[in-house]
Each structure stands twice: as C-alpha cells, then as structure tokens.
Amino acid sequence: MWTALDIPDTAQETFTDYKRWRLLVNDGGRHTWHYLRTDEEVENWPQNEVDRFWLGLKTTMPDLPPAKDPLDAARNGYKFYKELQSHDGHWAGEYGGPMFLLPAFVIGSYVIGMPFKEEERLEMVRYIMNHAHPEDGGWGIHVEGHSTVFGTGLNYTAMRILGVDKDHPVCVKARAYLHKLGGTTSIPAWGKFYLSLLNCYDWAGNNPVPAEIWLLPDWVPFHPSKWWIHVRNVYIPMSYLYGLRFKMEENDLILSLREELYTEDYYSIDWPAQRNNINKVDEYAPHTRLFDMISGVLYMYEGCVLPPLRRAALARTYRLIVMEDENTAYQTLAPVSKVFNMVARFAAEGRDCESFKMHKQKRADFIWLGAEGMMVCGTNGSQLWDTGFISQALVETGLAYEPENRQSMVKALEWLDQGQMRNDPIHYHEAYRHTTKGAWGFSTAEQGYTVSDCVGEGLKASMYLQFNLEFTPNLISKERMCDAVNVLLTLQNPNGGFASYELVRAPQWLEYLNPAEVFGNIMREYCYPECTTSVITALAIFRKHFPDYRAADIERTIRGAVRYLHAAQTPEGGWIGSWGICFTYAAQFALESLSLVGETYATSTVARRGCEFLLSHQRADGGWGESYKSCEQSAWVEHENSQVVQTCWAVLALMYAQYPYADAIKRGVQLVMQRQKPDGSWAQEAIEGVFNKTCAIAYPNFKFSFPIWMLGKAHFYLLELEARSVS
Ligand code: LAN
Numbered sequence: 001m002w003t004a005l006d007i008p009d010t011a012q013e014t015f016t017d018y019k020r021w022r023l024l025v026n027d028g029g030r031h032t033w034h035y036l037r038t039d040e041e042v043e044n045w046p047q048n049e050v051d052r053f054w055l056g057l058k059t060t061m062p063d064l065p066p067a068k069d070p071l072d073a074a075r076n077g078y079k080f081y082k083e084l085q086s087h088d089g090h091w092a093g094e095y096g097g098p099m100f101l102l103p104a105f106v107i108g109s110y111v112i113g114m115p116f117k118e119e120e121r122l123e124m125v126r127y128i129m130n131h132a133h134p135e136d137g138g139w140g141i142h143v144e145g146h147s148t149v150f151g152t153g154l155n156y157t158a159m160r161i162l163g164v165d166k167d168h169p170v171c172v173k174a175r176a177y178l179h180k181l182g183g184t185t186s187i188p189a190w191g192k193f194y195l196s197l198l199n200c201y202d203w204a205g206n207n208p209v210p211a212e213i214w215l216l217p218d219w220v221p222f223h224p225s226k227w228w229i230h231v232r233n234v235y236i237p238m239s240y241l242y243g244l245r246f247k248m249e250e251n252d253l254i255l256s257l258r259e260e261l262y263t264e265d266y267y268s269i270d271w272p273a274q275r276n277n278i279n280k281v282d283e284y285a286p287h288t289r290l291f292d293m294i295s296g297v298l299y300m301y302e303g304c305v306l307p308p309l310r311r312a313a314l315a316r317t318y319r320l321i322v323m324e325d326e327n328t329a330y331q332t333l334a335p336v337s338k339v340f341n342m343v344a345r346f347a348a349e350g351r352d353c354e355s356f357k358m359h360k361q362k363r364a365d366f367i368w369l370g371a372e373g374m375m376v377c378g379t380n381g382s383q384l385w386d387t388g389f390i391s392q393a394l395v396e397t398g399l400a401y402e403p404e405n406r407q408s409m410v411k412a413l414e415w416l417d418q419g420q421m422r423n424d425p426i427h428y429h430e431a432y433r434h435t436t437k438g439a440w441g442f443s444t445a446e447q448g449y450t451v452s453d454c455v456g457e458g459l460k461a462s463m464y465l466q467f468n469l470e471f472t473p474n475l476i477s478k479e480r481m482c483d484a485v486n487v488l489l490t491l492q493n494p495n496g497g498f499a500s501y502e503l504v505r506a507p508q509w510l511e512y513l514n515p516a517e518v519f520g521n522i523m524r525e526y527c528y529p530e531c532t533t534s535v536i537t538a539l540a541i542f543r544k545h546f547p548d549y550r551a552a553d554i555e556r557t558i559r560g561a562v563r564y565l566h567a568a569q570t571p572e573g574g575w576i577g578s579w580g581i582c583f584t585y586a587a588q589f590a591l592e593s594l595s596l597v598g599e600t601y602a603t604s605t606v607a608r609r610g611c612e613f614l615l616s617h618q619r620a621d622g623g624w625g626e627s628y629k630s631c632e633q634s635a636w637v638e639h640e641n642s643q644v645v646q647t648c649w650a651v652l653a654l655m656y657a658q659y660p661y662a663d664a665i666k667r668g669v670q671l672v673m674q675r676q677k678p679d680g681s682w683a684q685e686a687i688e689g690v691f692n693k694t695c696a697i698a699y700p701n702f703k704f705s706f707p708i709w710m711l712g713k714a715h716f717y718l719l720e721l722e723a724r725s726v727s
Pocket of ligand 1: 230231234334335336337378379442451453454500519530531579690691692697
C-alpha cells in the first residue's frame with residue numbers, strides 16, 4: 001500500500017504522465033483529480049483547457065491582437081479566463097501555499113491506513129521536492145517562508161511515508177538541515193501532535209489538551225464554543241485523540257523515523273521537558289507565562305484524571321466531531337480539522353464503516369494537482385470567492401454585456417444560485433453553529449459554513465448578474481436575497497465590525513492562551529476591515545434594489561460598520577489586511593465601501609488619507625508591491641518587485657475613492673498592460689493571500705479577476721477624467 005517509490009533526484013519533470021490527469025467538477029463545484037490509466041479512458045474523457053491550464057501544460061488559447069486600450073486589455077484577459085470556467089459556471093483553481101497541510105494529510109492517512117494511489121503519491125513527493133529550499137534543503141510553514149522545524153520535520157516525514165528512501169539526496173539534505181536545527185524535539189505543538197499520532201513523538205512531550213473543558217457550562221467566558229471556529233474545530237478532535245493517547249502501531253518505518261528525526265537517542269529523550277521546547281526559527285507567538293502555568297497544572301491533572309470524567313468528556317467531544325462531519329457532508333471546516341476528525345472517527349469506529357468511507361471520499365476534495373505536483377489546499381476550493389469576483393468584474397467593466405460573454409455570465413449566476421445555502425445546519429445550536437440559511441460560504445454549499453464577506457460577495461455578485469444584466473434569468477428570489485441580508489445582519493459586533501464566521505464570542509485575553517506558537521490572533525474571532533467592508537458594500541447595493549426591506553436595520557448596520565472602518569484606519573492612513581497581502585488588499589475593500597456611503601477623496605478625510613497612503617507606496621515603475629511580511633509585522637514591507645495583483649487593488653482603491661488625478665492611475669494601468677501576455681493571461685507572481693498572520697496562501701485566480709476588473713474600470717475612469725479636464 002505504501003510501497004517504496006523509485007524517485008529521480010530532481011523533480012522538474014513530472015513523475016506521472018500529465019496528459020492522463022483530469023479534473024472532475026461535479027455536485028455543486030466539487031473538485032477531484034483523476035488519473036486515467038487506460039487509453040480507452042483517455043479517449044472517452046478528453047483533457048480540456050481547465051485541466052491543461054492548471055496542470056501547467058500548454059493551452060490552446062491563441063495569441064490575440066495587441067490591446068489598443070485598457071478595456072481591450074481587459075477583454076483579452078477575459079477571452080483567456082473565460083476558457084477556464086467550468087461547465088457548471090464556476091472557476092476552479094489551485095489553493096495551495098501552506099506547507100503543513102500535505103504532511104498532515106499524509107501522516108493522518110498513514111496512521112489510519114487510508115491509502116493513496118501510486119500516481120498521487122508520486123506527485124505528492126514531487127510537490128514536496130519542488131518546494132524544498134535550494135540553499136538548506138528544508139521547508140517553511142508556507143511556500144515562500146524560510147525553513148523551519150515545523151515545515152522540515154513534517155515534510156521530511158511525509159516524503160518517507162510516501163515511499164522515498166532515506167538515502168535519497170533530497171532526504172539526506174533535509175535531514176542534515178533538520179539536525180542542524182537540533183532535530184524534531186523542538187517542533188511546534190501541532191507538529192508534536194501529528195508525530196505523536198504517528199508514534200514518533202511521545203505523548204508526554206505534548207502540552208495537555210483536556211477534553212474536560214467541553215464539560216464546562218456554556219456561560220463560562222472562555223468556554224471553547226467561544227473560540228475562533230478553526231481553533232475550536234481543530235482542538236475538539238485533538239482533545240479526543242489526546243484523551244485516548246491514540247497512536248499507530250510501531251513498524252519498521254516508525255522505528256527508522258525515530259532515528260532519522262532526532263539528533264539524540266529517541267529512547268532517552270526527556271519528553272516532559274519538550275512540551276515547551278519550541279525552536280526559535282519557528283516561533284511567532286511564544287507561549288505566555290499564563291499559558292505555561294495552566295499547562296503545568298493540567299499536566300499534573302493528567303497524572304490523576306478521573307476515569308468517569310474523562311469518559312464523559314470523550315463522549316461529548318466525539319459527539320461534536322460526528323455533528324461536524326454530518327453538518328458538512330464530511331468536508332469539515334478545513335483541512336486541519338479534516339485530518340483530526342478522520343483519525344478520531346477511525347479511532348472510535350475502525351475502517352469498515354460509513355464514516356471511513358465518507359472521509360475517504362471527501363478527502364479527495366482537498367487534493368489538487370498543480371504544475372509542481374500534488375498538494376493539499378487550504379479548503380475544498382475557493383469556488384464562491386473566485387466566481388464572485390470575476391462576475392462583479394465583468395458587470396462593472398461592461399464586458400458582461402458583450403454578446404460573446406453572455407452565456408458565461410448566465411452560467412456564473414446558475415452556479416451562484418445553487419451555491420447559496422438554503423437551510424440552517426442539521427446540527428445547529430447543539431453544535432454551536434451560526435445560522436446558514438441564505439448564506440454563501442467560501443467554497444461550496446456542501447461545506448456549509450457562513451463567512452461574512454462571502455455572503456457579501458455572493459449577494460453582490462448575484463444582484464449584479466441578476467439585476468444589472470437584462471439577459472439573465474431571475475434565479476434567486478427576493479426572499480432568498482433577503483435571507484442573505486438577514487444572515488449579514490446577525491453578524492455585526494457591538495463595535496460595528498464584522499468578523500469571519502461568527503460573532504466575536506470570547507474576550508480578548510483568551511489570546512494569551514494561544515497554544516499554536518506559529519500563528520497569531522487565532523483564539524477568537526476578530527473584526528476585520530475586509531469582512532466589514534464586503535458587508536457594507538453588499539448592503540448598500542441591496543437597499544438600492546429593495547429600499548423597503550429592513551431599511552432601518554440596514555441603515556443602522558451600515559452606519560456602525562463605517563464607524564468601525566474609520567476607527568480601524570492606521571495613523572498612516574492604511575488598513576491592515578488579514579486575508580490578502582496586505583494594505584493594498586484592505587484598501588481596495590475599504591475605499592469601495594466608503595464610496596458607497598458617499599465618502600470619497602473629495603468629501604472625506606478618511607478616504608483622502610487612504611489614497612495618500614497608497615500613493616506614498618507607488619513605485620517608480622507605476623506598480624505597487626508588498627511582501628507577505630507586511631502581514632506578519634502589520635507594517636508595510638516592500639516586495640522586491642511590483643505585483644500585478646496588488647497594483648490592481650491599489651488602482652481600484654483609488655478609483656473607488658474617485659481620486660481626481662490621472663497620472664498615478666495611468667502608470668498603474670500601464671504596468672499591468674505591459675505584463676499581459678499575448679494570449680491575454682498574466683504570469684503567476686508572488687503569493688497573494690495570508691491567514692493567521694504568518695501563513696501565506698495562493699489565490700491564483702486573482703491574477704485574472706483583478707486585472708480584468710481594474711483595466712476595464714480604469715478605461716472609463718480615465719476617459720471621464722479627461723473629459724472633465726477638457727470641459
Ligand atoms: C480562509 C480563506 C478565505 C478567507 C476569507 C473569505 C478571504 C476571509 O475574508 C475570511 C476568512 C477566510 C474564510 C479563511 C479563514 C481561514 C482559512 C479557512 C482560510 C485562510 C483558508 C485556509 C484557512 C484555514 C484556517 C487553514 C487551516 C489551518 C488552520 C490553522 C486551522
């Protein structure tokens with residue numbers, strides 16, 4: 001099942017025949033990759049443009065006549081991008097970047113004996129090899145990050161499980177670096193946990209994760225139901241597995257890994273002393289003294305747990321795990337909890353059961369084959385997010401009206417129609433979930449999680465497509481749009497801001513208990529400028545169409561949200577982006593939403609300062625470029641090069657704010673036009689997104705949606721400025 005693989009020394013060439021891979025898109029936007037073994041299968045299921053593009057194969061898209069003006073460039077961009085639309089109307093795409101998700105999947109699957117196909121294993125190895133740092137041979141927390149113990153320890157382990165020999169040059173080099181860092185004893189907490197499941201780290205080396213916390217009454221201010229949904233959903237199965245001290249059986253590989261991963265003799269390691277041993281190269285959010293103190297007490301408690309209490313706690317957490325699986329049709333919230341849930345279900349129910357089958361089936365949704373090999377995505381896709389942006393771009397630029405684009409707009413609306421959630425979760429209050437009736441999530445309806453700005457963007461895109469275009473059918477009823485608004489109105493916090501999935505439920509001090517070391521601001525929900533602005537924008541557009549629906553509530557909500565947004569502006573005039581890199585991303589959302597409440601360069605100091613902040617970062621070549629490090633440091637960090645996507649965000653922001661001078665906009669437009677390829681596409685540049693302060697994540701579809709959007713809009717904007725200056 002996990003037989004040895006014969007792996008070449010380098011990974012530029014694919015390890016499998018890329019002409020045989022197909023992306024299957026079905027069931028509301030599910031993505032799964034399939035390798036066709038026989039020629040007959042290949043003949044019956046031809047490779048299409050979507051497959052070719054994402055596999056990095058040559059597409060058949062022709063070179064286009066050079067663009068005469070920005071609108072023409074946007075049109076050329078969409079000629080290319082339209083070919084990447086799936087038959088069901090959405091845009092599929094790679095969602096890689098984090099370097100700990102593939103190892104998590106490999107380790108979790110190995111522990112429970114859930115196999116991968118050989119072709120998958122080969123391409124997974126290739127992906128890992130392609131992302132080893134050329135200088136030191138290690139891996140970081142994400143593809144652009146420096147090598148760490150977390151990245152190197154986990155990717156090394158994954159390579160070995162996948163079937164790579166320990167004497168393979170990539171393993172030799174990585175192991176040498178790992179040893180130079182002192183070996184895996186100092187791996188951060190989640191790494192300790194994965195390795196403990198694998199029986200390559202002693203459970204005594206982990207800080208306790210007591211399931212008993214779920215027996216506390218709900219009103220307790222730090223009750224886990226109040227934690228950020230991702231942390232909560234990761235720690236539920238973790239506490240279950242920790243309670244069982246679940247680990248796989250020893251075998252030859254495990255025994256060998258115990259030698260390879262450490263610089264000292266595995267059997268003489270002082271495990272309890274490793275609980276707080278975190279390598280400095282990994283650390284972003286060091287433990288607080290409070291955390292260490294509580295962990296110390298809990299560690300003592302682990303020596304004298306009361307069996308009935310533990311049993312009750314394990315039963316309670318298991319129930320929560322099952323409810324999460326059922327609420328999401330086994331997609332679960334995201335890949336970290338996916339693996340832990342999968343292992344927990346196996347620990348309780350074994351292999352011959354429905355839960356194993358279902359987890360295996362949906363495991364495939366996270367796995368993506370890219371040009372550099374096979375990876376695990378940050379979610380089961382970014383379907384709604386990408387479809388929402390390009391739909392809005394086409395409508396705002398007017399390209400949606402052009403006859404050759406109409407069909408694709410109708411398809412996009414059809415996808416949005418079925419992508420809206422129609423009901424609350426099956427297990428609703430009992431699972432501490434927020435309402436979902438009328439919401440859109442980040443990926444598919446099946447995944448089933450409300451995200452504030454996804455509801456905003458989904459609603460906005462649906463209204464644009466349905467109301468602004470006379471040729472689209474009315475698929476989404478007024479009632480359903482009102483349902484979406486109802487969801488938005490439930491999500492405002494007392495300070496006026498909007499968080500990601502839920503209301504802020506826990507106090508700020510909970511962050512002192514952040515156990516993950518490698519991520520920041522994860523313990524509870526926070527309000528985000530991006531989420532808040534998406535909501536303002538959607539509500540502002542909604543009330544133009546339906547002025548009577550909950551008018552007072554909408555007015556109050558918008559006013560509160562704008563108040564939050566004003567307060568969130570930094571003294572320099574920017575907004576800190578938490579999900580995209582970084583200030584340019586947030587500025588684009590912020591200035592759009594402010595313009596919809598009448599705040600522009602001419603009328604509002606906030607908007608004017610926002611513009612001036614951006615202009616102060618425009619580079620000599622006309623572009624903007626900031627590094628992912630801006631997000632780590634919450635301060636502008638220049639990238640080596642200007643970036644097309646960030647330039648688009650900055651120029652869009654200036655246009656939303658009605659910045660009255662053409663020069664800065666023209667220079668941004670020129671940069672983006674110069675970087676367009678003859679076939680209308682743009683090359684992939686630096687990574688676009690981020691989460692939890694430290695982990696970059698890729699949004700490769702942004703290099704289409706935002707240039708198309710910006711160029712098309714800039715065309716008319718510049719004409720208008722010109723007309724004004726003439727008159
Ligand atoms: C995402 C992706 C989308 C993102 C936006 C919609 C862009 C944002 O505005 C709100 C938050 C959200 C939904 C978001 C939250 C955190 C996610 C799910 C991710 C960045 C994708 C991957 C990440 C998830 C936490 C990865 C798993 C890792 C853990 C640390 C649990």
